[in-house]
Amino acid sequence: MPVTRGFFRRRPDGPESRLPPGQYDVGAGWPVLTAEATPHLERDAWSVRVDGLVDRPTTWTWDDVQQLPRSAYTGDIHCVTTWSKFDVTFGGVSVDTLLEAAGPTADAAFVVAHASTGYTTNLPLADVTGGRAWLVWEYAGKPLTREHGGPVRLLVPHLYFWKSAKWISRLELVAEDQPGFWERNGYHDRGDPWREQRYQGDA
Amino acid sequence: MSADGPDGPDDVGAIDAVTATTTAWTTGRIITHDLPAPHLVRLRMHVEDRQRHRPGQHYLIRLRAPDDYTAQRSYSLASDDDDPLVEFLVERLPGGEVSEFLADVAEVGDVLELRGPIGRWFSWDTRTPALCLVGGTGVVPAVAMTRTARRLGRPDLVRVVAVGRGPDDLPYADELDRAGATLAFTRQSVGERPAGPPTREEVAALLDGVEVAFVCGSSRFAAFAEGLLTEAGLSPDAIRVERFGVTG
C-alpha cells in the first residue's frame, strides 16, 4: 500500500507498546458508543440468566450478584473505533463464578451474550473463562453509569469493547458459533485488538 | 448468518447490490479538495474497485507514514451511490491527527488508503420513512440519505432536522435548506426562528409515519437527540445512533 505523501508518525514511541496496532490513547475520556438508545434500567428490575447448554440454568437478581465473591479488573480497554483507555478499574463478579454455578455441559463451546435491549454478541467460551471476563457494576469505585451499560455490563477486556455487552441480561451457552449484532453487520467474530481483528475478513 | 435481524440481508432495499459484509482495503485519489468553511474540508475521491453503498454507511481512511506507522479514522459518505465519486466532509479538529492532515496537507492527486462501505446498521434501506436528527458534522449521513431519496423520486421519505451553532458552522446548510430540512441554530436566530436547540414540538411535527430515526453527531448531541425523540413519542426501538468523536 502507498505511503501517504506528507504524513509522518506523530505519536511518541513510549506508551505505544501498550497500544494495539491502529489504536490511540484517549487519555481521561471515555467515549460512549452505542447503536441504540440508552435504556433506563433500574437495579431492582435487572437480572441475568445463564442458560442454554448448562446443567443448572440459573438466574441472579441484583441482590443475588451482590452476595457472590467480588472480583475486579484493572488494566486497559480497546474500542474498535480506535481509542484505547489505560488503567481502568471495574468491580463485579468473575464470569467463572456464574459458570461454575450453572455447570456448562461438555458440548458448550460458545457464548451468546444478550442485552436487555436485544443487542447480542458472540464469544468463544474460552474467552470468558480463566479469569478473563466479568459482570461489572462499578467503574473507578463508583456505580457504572447507564451510558456505559449500568446497572451491569459484561467486561471482556482482552477483546474489542463491542464484545463487552452493556445492560447484560443473559449468557446463553451454545455448541456452534452464532454471530451477534455487530458480527452480522460486518464486524469480526472474535475481535482480538492485538491482531487487529476489526471486520469480517481480517485474519 | 441469520437473516432475521433488523438489518438482515432481506432488507437491502433498492440498492440490491449492497450485500457485501467483507470489504478489503483499496485506494482512492483526491479529485477535488475544498474548504467550504475554515474548519471544514470536503474531499471528492475516485475509488479503485468501488463497491455500492447505502446512504448512512462510512469508509475508513488510513494514512501511512514512511516508517509504516498508520492512522485510520471513520468518515461517513455524503454522496449518493450513483455519484461517480465518493464525497467526505471532515471537520478539522485542532491537534486531530487525521482531520488536520486531510484539511491542511492533502491535495488533489494524492492517493489514500480506503476501506468501505462499512456500517449496515446505520444505513437507510431507501424505502422506510425516516427522520434524521443530526448535529454538526453528523449531518453528513443525512445528506447522503436526502440525495438518494431525491434521486429515487421519493424526497418525502427522508425528513431532516439539522442542528448547528449558526448557518456558517453547519455543513451543507444551503443544500439541506433547499431540500426542505428544518434547520435549528443554537446561537443565531434566523428568520422567524429564535436561537435555540430544536424543540419537542418541532420534532413531533415531523414524526407522522416515521418508522426509523437516525441520530448522528457528538456523544452529547446524541444523548440530547435520543431524549427529544422519545419525549416526542418515538419508540426507542426505532432510533439508530451514530456517535462521532472523542468525549468524556
Ligand SMILES: Cc1cc2nc3c(=O)[nH]c(=O)nc-3n(C[C@H](O)[C@H](O)[C@H](O)COP(=O)(O)OP(=O)(O)OC[C@H]3O[C@@H](n4cnc5c(N)ncnc54)[C@H](O)[C@@H]3O)c2cc1C
Ligand atoms: C462511523 C463514524 C463516522 C464518522 N464520520 C465523520 C464525518 O463524516 N466527518 C467528520 O468530520 N468526522 C467523522 N467521524 C469522526 C472521525 O472518525 C474522527 O474521529 C475525527 O475526524 C477526529 O479524528 P482526528 O484524527 O482528526 O483526531 P484525533 O487525533 O483522533 O483526535 C481527536 C481529539 O482528541 C484529541 N486527542 C487525540 N489523541 C490524543 C492523545 N493521545 N492525547 C490527548 N488528546 C488526544 C485531539 O487533540 C483531538 O482534539 C466519524 C466517526 C465515526 C465513528
